[in-house]
Amino acid sequence: MMQSRRIDPLLRRAQEHEDTVARELAERQRAHALQESRLDELRRYVDEYASSQMAATSPAQLANRRAFLDRLESAVEQQCRNVDSSRQHLEAERTRLLLASRDKQVLEQLAASYRAQERKVDERRSQRDMDDLGARRVRAAQQASEAEGESH
Template identity: 75%
Template sequence: MMQSRRIDPLLRRAQDHEDAVARDLAERQRTLSMHESRLEELRGYAEEYANSQLAATSPAQLANRRAFLDRIDSALQQQARTVDHSRASVDVERTRLLLAGRDKQVLEQLAASYRAQEHQVVERRNQREMDDLGARRVRLAAAAAAQETEEAQ
């Protein structure tokens, strides 16, 4: 009996786990947002620099400008990979949260089922007690009536 009480600690652990995964997901989403912002800043900077009208008057200045643009491009590629990795991490956490929620839901349904069964047992017991009490009253009334009839004779 009282199987529902045995599930309560499991439910608390499942809720704690779901909360922890939700916090992890929120942190990963903040990280992703930060990486995306950095990527956009780099893109803007690269575009601004590429479109600037800096006069390169010598082959050395042209080579420096090209090397700088290559470094910006390399930084953009690296940041894009970081964003992709961060997105994948968010997706993993989102899946973990979904699974943690399902686990908790299964335990909640099991606890509700146990509670419903326990409620039925209590209701049946109460009904039996009421039936027994009613039958006892009928027997007492019948015995009292029989005793009155005997005394009247």
């Protein structure tokens, strides 16, 4: 009996787990947004640098400029990989939250079902008690009227 009380600690733990995963997801979203903004900054810098008309007066300066652009482009590629990796982690966290949420919902439904059953049992018990009390009052009244009838 009182299965709903036994499920309460499980429900509390499920809620705590869901809250923890939700916080981790929020952190993962912030980290992902940071990775994306770094990528945007890098791309802007590459565009600005590539389109700037720096006077290259010698082949060495042209070579340096080309080498620098190559390094910037490889930094952009690396940052793209970072963003992809970050996106995968973000999706994994979203899935974890979905699962934690589902686990908690199952426990909530189970607890609600147990509580409904317990209420029905309590209502039946109360009804039986009321019926017993009514029957005792009827018997007492009959006995009293019989006793009164005998005394006349």
